[in-house]
Amino acid sequence: MLPVLIAVGLASGGVLLWIVRHLLRVSGQLQTSEAQARRDIVALQQAREAAEVADRAKMNFMSVVSHELRTPLTVILGYARLGKNLRKMPPAQRLEEVSHLGQVDPALLQSSVEDVLRTATTGMEKIERSGEHLLFLVNELLDYAKMETGRLEVDPEICDVLEVLNPVVDQMRTLTDEKGLKLEATMAPCLMLADVTRTRQIVINLIGNAIKFTDAGKVSVVVNESEDKVHIEVSDTGTGIAPHELEKIFDAFHQADGSFSRSAAGTGLGLSVARELAHLEGGTISVRSEVGVGSTFTLSLQKSKSPDPS
Numbered sequence: 001m002l003p004v005l006i007a008v009g010l011a012s013g014g015v016l017l018w019i020v021r022h023l024l025r026v027s028g029q030l031q032t033s034e035a036q037a038r039r040d041i042v043a044l045q046q047a048r049e050a051a052e053v054a055d056r057a058k059m060n061f062m063s064v065v066s067h068e069l070r071t072p073l074t075v076i077l078g079y080a081r082l083g084k085n086l087r088k089m090p091p092a093q094r095l096e097e098v099s100h101l102g103q104v105d106p107a108l109l110q111s112s113v114e115d116v117l118r119t120a121t122t123g124m125e126k127i128e129r130s131g132e133h134l135l136f137l138v139n140e141l142l143d144y145a146k147m148e149t150g151r152l153e154v155d156p157e158i159c160d161v162l163e164v165l166n167p168v169v170d171q172m173r174t175l176t177d178e179k180g181l182k183l184e185a186t187m188a189p190c191l192m193l194a195d196v197t198r199t200r201q202i203v204i205n206l207i208g209n210a211i212k213f214t215d216a217g218k219v220s221v222v223v224n225e226s227e228d229k230v231h232i233e234v235s236d237t238g239t240g241i242a243p244h245e246l247e248k249i250f251d252a253f254h255q256a257d258g259s260f261s262r263s264a265a266g267t268g269l270g271l272s273v274a275r276e277l278a279h280l281e282g283g284t285i286s287v288r289s290e291v292g293v294g295s296t297f298t299l300s301l302q303k304s305k306s307p308d309p310s
């Protein structure tokens with residue numbers, strides 16, 4: 001009897017041990033699964049937050065871009081409609097009246113024709129300017145898309161900084177004149193390694209910003225040299241930029257006033273594309289600024305010794 005009892009006791013002890021081990025294993029597995037589930041929940045939350053941020057960025061992008069595209073399109077359509085109805089406009093009606101007079105005064109006829117032509121030309125100029133602005137916006141968006149997919153490219157060559165800057169300064173002078181700002185250029189020849197078109201694009205962006213954010217005073221373009229770099233400085237006497245904004249303004253779609261109603265036009269892409277282009281050229285863009293005094297953006301590019309003889 002005793003051996004039987006001992007055998008039964010040992011057997012049930014073994015079963016108990018097996019059950020305890022099994023329970024421990026199951027509890028271990030449960031703990032691992034629980035930890036995994038917690039990690040999954042955190043990852044899911046992070047993914048949801050990232051998707052929400054991306055969604056907000058997309059909505060912001062859509063609203064900024066559609067606003068920016070709509071403005072010049074409205075101007076183009078408005079002036080096209082005026083052109084279509086030119087006949088009903090006061091200068092054309094005056095011309096019609098003059099031409100129906102029994103005895104036409106050549107001077108009066110001449111000035112009436114001039115009036116009609118002036119009205120038509122003004123409209124066409126507005127359409128042209130808005131069309132150019134639209135093209136600029138679309139190109140900027142395409143550059144941004146290329147930048148995001150790593151397809152933005154530059155083709156640096158040896159060129160003179162004057163060859164790059166002179167046409168840009170001439171082109172931008174129209175805008176400073178219109179706004180009653182002075183545009184000063186202090187430049188001397190210097191060879192550098194740069195993509196001519198893309199460097200012009202960067203400088204146009206910097207001067208464009210300087211004009212946009214300056215109501216009075218001047219915009220200056222100054223070229224300096226250091227041992228191995230050419231520095232193109234664009235300064236203004238405008239609003240300036242608060243210290244905490246200085247790095248953020250290079251982020252895509254960031255505009256320092258930060259509001260949706262945005263006082264100044266633009267998509268907030270100019271500087272992000274400009275900085276990427278400068279990097280691709282082996283250069284940098286830096287900024288210093290004081291609120292209420294003005295800003296200086298410096299594009300630094302590689303200097304070059306002499307043109308390639310080949």
Ligand SMILES: Nc1ncnc2c1ncn2[C@@H]1O[C@H](COP(=O)(O)OP(=O)(O)OP(=O)(O)O)[C@@H](O)[C@H]1O
Pocket residue numbers: 140205209210213236238239240241249250254255256257264265266267268269270271272295
């Ligand atoms: N010279 C400047 N003076 C004051 N603020 C500036 C100047 N340049 C840039 N900023 C600030 O940096 C922001 C970003 O400039 P960025 O050129 O990227 O965009 P944008 O000019 O607003 O639009 P876009 O260039 O796409 O038409 C501007 O909205 C403005 O707040």
Ligand SMILES: [Mg+2]
Pocket residue numbers: 205208209266270271
């Ligand atoms: Mg800009």
